[in-house]
Amino acid sequence: MIEEFGIQNTMPHLTWPVRRRILPSALCLLLSAFCFLPSAAHGQEIVDKMVATVNGGVQTDLITYSDLLWQLALQPNPSIVNPSSEALNGALRLIEDQRLILQEAQKLPTISPSEQEIKNARDALVKQFPSQAELQERMRRVGLSSDKFNEILEQRVRIEKYLDFRFRSFIVITQKDIADYYRDAYLPRFKSRYPGRVVPTLEEVRAEIEKTLTETKVESDIDNFLDTARERAEIVILNPV
Numbered sequence: 001m002i003e004e005f006g007i008q009n010t011m012p013h014l015t016w017p018v019r020r021r022i023l024p025s026a027l028c029l030l031l032s033a034f035c036f037l038p039s040a041a042h043g044q045e046i047v048d049k050m051v052a053t054v055n056g057g058v059q060t061d062l063i064t065y066s067d068l069l070w071q072l073a074l075q076p077n078p079s080i081v082n083p084s085s086e087a088l089n090g091a092l093r094l095i096e097d098q099r100l101i102l103q104e105a106q107k108l109p110t111i112s113p114s115e116q117e118i119k120n121a122r123d124a125l126v127k128q129f130p131s132q133a134e135l136q137e138r139m140r141r142v143g144l145s146s147d148k149f150n151e152i153l154e155q156r157v158r159i160e161k162y163l164d165f166r167f168r169s170f171i172v173i174t175q176k177d178i179a180d181y182y183r184d185a186y187l188p189r190f191k192s193r194y195p196g197r198v199v200p201t202l203e204e205v206r207a208e209i210e211k212t213l214t215e216t217k218v219e220s221d222i223d224n225f226l227d228t229a230r231e232r233a234e235i236v237i238l239n240p241v
Contacts, residue, residue: 049239054096056233058103063095068241069142070152071095074135076128080142088241100229102155105162113157118150121157167221173213178202181209 049065071091072078078087105111113121129135139149182202186209190199 051092051237051239051241052096053236053238054099054103054233055235056100056103056229058106061099061103063092063099065241066143067095068092070144070148073138073142073144074125074152076130076134080138085241092241096235097226098155098159100226100233101159101162104166104229105158108162108165111158111161111165113154113161117157117161118153121153121160125153163218163222166225167218168214171214171217171221173210173217177213178206178209181213 050062051065051068052063054061054063068088068091069080069083071094072083072087073080078091126132126135129138138144179202182205186205187199190197
C-alpha cells in the first residue's frame, strides 16, 4: 500500500549545466571500492557502487549508484530497468547540483522545512505520476525505503526554500520590464500562434508576464550561482556510469 511510504494522494527538478572534475587515476583506484548498503526491496545487503563525491567547501558528500536510481525513480518517465548511460549521467549531474545547493542551504537553519511543507512536496510529487501505485512500484524496484524517501523530500524542500530566499525574494520586475516584454515578446508570439484572435491587453496579462520574467531571472541567477559554485567545488568521479 502507498501508505507504507507516507504518501497521501515534488519539488521541481534542477536541470543546470555541469562541469565535472575527474579524480587522478591513482586515487580513483584507491577509492573505487564498493560500499554495502541495506536494500529495502529485498531486506538484505547489496553491493552499491560509489559514483562520485561533491565538496562545495562545507563537507564531502558521497553519491552512490543507488542515489542515481532513486533520482530516476522519482521522475515519471525515465526507465529504471537497465537505465542508459545518458539517463544515469543526467541523474548524476542533477544530484551534483542538488548537493552543492544543499550544502549552502544547510548554513541557514532558519529555512528548515516544516512537516506541512514536506507533505505538500509529497503530494505534488505523487501528482506527477499516473497513479500512486506506479510511484510505489518504482520505489520498491529501486529499494527506496520510506525513511530515505522522506529524507529526499526534506532535502528538496530545503533546496527550494533556499533558492527562494537567496534569489526569488530579491528580484524586482519593473513596470517598464513588463511593458517591454509585452511589446517585444508577448504580442508577436500571440499573433503568430493565434492569428485573428483578439489580443489580450497588457493589464490582462500583466501578472502572467511578471511571473515569466521573475522565473527567467531566477533561473539565470541560479545558473550563475552554480557556475561559481562549481569553480570552487571539488567534484570527483570515482566510477563513470
